[in-house]
Amino acid sequence: MKSTLNLFKLLSLIALFIFQSCSPEIGIWKNEKIEAGHRSEMGQLNKAVFEAINANDDKSFSNYLSSEMLEGNLGNKLFSTLYVAARKDNFVLADEFYAMNKEALHDTIPVADGKNSYKIIYGGEPQEVYIATFLPKVKKANQYMITLFYGHYNYGWKIKDIDVALYKVNGKTSPELFETAKSAYAAHNVFAAANNLQLAQTCASPNKWWKYNTETDLYATYTQVISEVNKAYRFPITLNDVSSKPEIVRVYNTSFDGGTFPNICYVTRIKLSDVAALERENAEIRKSINKVLPGVEKHVDQVVYSAYNDFPDQNVALKHYDMKVKGL
Structure with a gap:
């Protein structure tokens, strides 16, 4: 009887050892730390996905989506966003993560990167996931990131989610x-x-x-x-140091090829057709604007001034004259 029990214990230990050795290792791997076979497999998959996007082939693209993405028609909704982004820029792999999750409901990938350190927090199903981020090959002032989030299902590696979002503004995170x-x-x-x-x-x-x-x-x-600014500054603000007494009515950010910069809107008594007079007035405005609106021209490459003859209305397109100037 004793020898039978010992044999049973031995078999149990062997079975436990086999089970543990065959079980996937829990952990997170990034870039070159990912096992070469996994990395190559996912690299080929990423290539195929982007080929479908660049070819505007939503049917081929759907072959790479999870059943949940297909059922919710989410792939078709996101495909146009991906296609528009890919037409503007040639995206290349930035970072990739392979993870075997320890939590069923959620998991976290911490990424140490100095002041840019961050966490990726996501649902833990399926247990095996791969996340790839892509950035434009040619760096621009404003950069978007494409993220493909794959899960390993019983029917293979499939995209479980996608996102396209702004990564940098004016070259900064x-x-x-x-x-x-x-x-x-x-x-x-x-x-x-x-x-x-x-x-x-x-x-x-x-x-x-x-x-x-x-x-x-x-x-x-x-x-x-923002609370301090809203309490201290009420628009319109008359620039009394400027001879024509223009009124600042709005300041907001506007984007163009060079980045995203402050747009200062003001009402002037000078006719918009008199460009020379408008530019002389603007030179006067710039002498006092940073005192009236502290630092509005600072820490930026450019500022846009928009001169109106009537108070701007968000619901009505009014004629105006724009002037781009260098920031301080």
């Missing part, structure tokens, strides 16, 4: 813009601070799973600074 905003605020340039905080928010989530370590501080600082 959200934490980098946040640093600029804090420097501006410390120098009492509150409009420069508010501007950069707004930009930092627009690229705070390069994909829906991405959370910068600075995110909580960013939103708290944004709330504080």
